[in-house]
Amino acid sequence: MAKYGIIRMQKFHKDAITGIQKHNQREGENSKNKDIDSTRTMFNYDFVNEDKIKYHEEIKKMTATRVKRKIRNDAVLVAEFFVSASPEYMHAMSPDEQRKYFEAALDHISGKYGQQNILYATVHNDESTPHMHVGFVPITEDRRLAAKDYFHGKTKIRRIQDDFHNYMNKRGYDIERGEPSELQHKSVHEFKKQEREKELKQLEQQVAHKEKEIQRMDSFVELKKAPPVEIRSEKRIEELCIQPIEIEAAKTVRGSKVKVEETDFHELLSFSKELQQTLAAEHERTNALSREIDRYQKENKALKHDLKETKQELQVYVAHQDGEVEKAKKRMREKLVHDFSAEQKENVKDEVKRELDKQYEAHISSLSDDLTIEKQKHEKTKKELVQANKMNDSLTKMNIDYIENYVPKEELDKANKEVDELRKENKTLKAWKEKALNWIDKHVEKIKQVSFFQHVGGIQKRNKRQDQEIER
Incomplete structure (x- = not known):
């Protein structure tokens, strides 16, 4: 035990x-x-x-x-x-x-x-x-x-x-x-689950044992269902022993019946008594077997009933255990949620925040580099516009000086045409300058608001479009 x-x-x-x-x-x-x-x-x-x-x-x-x-x-x-x-x-x-x-x-x-x-x-x-x-x-x-x-x-x-x-x-x-x-170390639920599994194993062993007993009972039932062997009763055998023994023989002058010698008679009588004892013993053994078969039939019927109930209990138990396993899984999932302490939750939050801050700083650093490049391009554009304005003013002054002096009509017309072209060019440059300044102001403010989660793959495409606009 x-x-x-x-x-x-x-x-x-x-x-x-x-x-x-x-x-x-x-x-x-x-x-x-x-x-x-x-x-x-x-x-x-x-x-x-x-x-x-x-x-x-x-x-x-x-x-x-x-x-x-x-x-x-x-x-x-x-x-x-x-x-x-x-x-x-x-x-x-x-x-x-x-x-x-x-x-x-x-x-x-x-x-x-x-x-x-x-x-x-x-x-x-x-x-x-x-x-x-x-x-x-x-x-x-x-x-x-x-x-x-x-x-x-x-x-x-x-x-x-x-x-x-x-x-x-x-x-x-x-x-x-x-x-x-x-x-x-195991929880109370795990221990109970193990105990129920042991009981389930014992029930299965009992079912297997009862099935073997039922098979043995079935063999006795088949033996009883076999055709009975005819056996004479003791009384009938005794009557045969008391009667004189007659031997049939062919008819002779002395009749159809003959008498045997005394020694043969006693030998036949001894054989008959021995046969009687053998038949009586076999008859008693047959009766005992018949009683045993009846008893086994009753036991077989009771065992079949017990086996049916045991199988039903086993099915109910297995279904209950499956339900308990599912409940245990559900409780374990709930327990994992409940047992996640506030301190652990704060630690995870801090870790996530640190990682996000790290990524944000990296993204802001990248945006700062892009902004610096845009500022450099802006300064370069401003210098080019200043030089273009200076050149335009210089040409205008030269034209005025030239006009004030004597100029032939052909040359004057040519100079006026160049002045018109320079004015158009100057007007175009001023318009482009205003457009560039507006674009820079607009996109620099927008860059500051861009989430770093949208940064990957977006900066390169945006820079490409900006370069194309600058080239235009």
């Missing part, structure tokens, strides 16, 4: 407190949880509380007077121990012995983590294996709510198993350690 003690620890945050309260105190969940036998719920009890309590209210009372700092929203409010033993060991104990076992376990937890911190110690006798849920609020001696001080690190987690095993051995319980220390 396997004899090992079981203790598991699981931490709960604010969002999970109401759920464990409903489970531990059986508040309207008997119809949903297939592991619970509602007819045995009356045998559950709590070592700490006589009546049902509100976990949140009791936690507030404990922390209001004993915790000096403000409690964080992501703080661990309750650390719960699941205490039990191997099913064979638990079922071998009487209810009083089980109660003493749980009392000893509670003494160990209270002594190690503080009696004043214990919130509840609920024993469940309405599930497949009796067990106890012990919840305590992790308040430290320096008045802090800090579960890490009790359970931070693999060493402290392993010590939960070691200390429990050593204490229960000292209290007289010959149990082995629940599992090797190198195995990963």
Whole structure:
């Protein structure tokens, strides 16, 4: 018989407190949880509380007077121990012995983590294996709510198993350690899942054994259905032995019947009695086999009925386990979301912000380089416009001087034509200058507002279009 003690620890945050309260105190969940036998719920009890309590209210009372700092929203409010033993060991104990076992376990937890911190110690006798849920609020001696001080690190987690095993051995319980220390700590749900898988394996083995018995019963049924062998009764054989033996023979002068010698008669009589005994023994054995076949038929019928019920239970159990697995996956996803502390969220936000700032600075630096190039082009354009204006003014002055002096009509017409062309050119240059200044002012302001997420691939195309406009 396997004899090992079981203790598991699981931490709960604010969002999970109401759920464990409903489970531990059986508040309207008997119809949903297939592991619970509602007819045995009356045998559950709590070592700490006589009546049902509100976990949140009791936690507030404990922390209001004993915790000096403000409690964080992501703080661990309750650390719960699941205490039990191997099913064979638990079922071998009487209810009083089980109660003493749980009392000893509670003494160990209270002594190690503080009696004043214990919130509840609920024993469940309405599930497949009796067990106890012990919840305590992790308040430290320096008045802090800090579960890490009790359970931070693999060493402290392993010590939960070691200390429990050593204490229960000292209290007289010959149990082995629940599992090797190198195995990963498992939650209460994972432990229950393993226990249900063991029970499922046992049920499958029972089904296989009953199927073999049914096959054996079927062979006996086939034997009984075989045509019966005709056997004379003892009375009829005795009558044959009492009657004189006559031997048929061919008719002679002395008649159709003859008498045998006395020695032959006695030999035939002895043979007849021996045959009678053999037939009687065979008859008794046949009757015994007939009775045994009837008994096996009844057993076969009962086994078929049991097998049918077992298969139905197995189907229900497998469907329930599949549902529990899906629920566990859903709770795990929710737990991952809830357990992501505010500090971790702030760290991620800071990291993302630093990365965005880094990219933004790189983008602004690139934009600054582009803006510098645009300014240089702008200055160059301004210088070219100034030189063009100077040249235009110089030509105008030269034309005036030339006109003031004597100029032939042909040359004057030619000069007037050149002046008109220069004026048009000057007007075009001024218009282009105004357009360039407006474009620069407009696009420089727009560049400042461009998000750095639009920078990749956009600057080169924009520069290309600007160069083309400048060339035009």
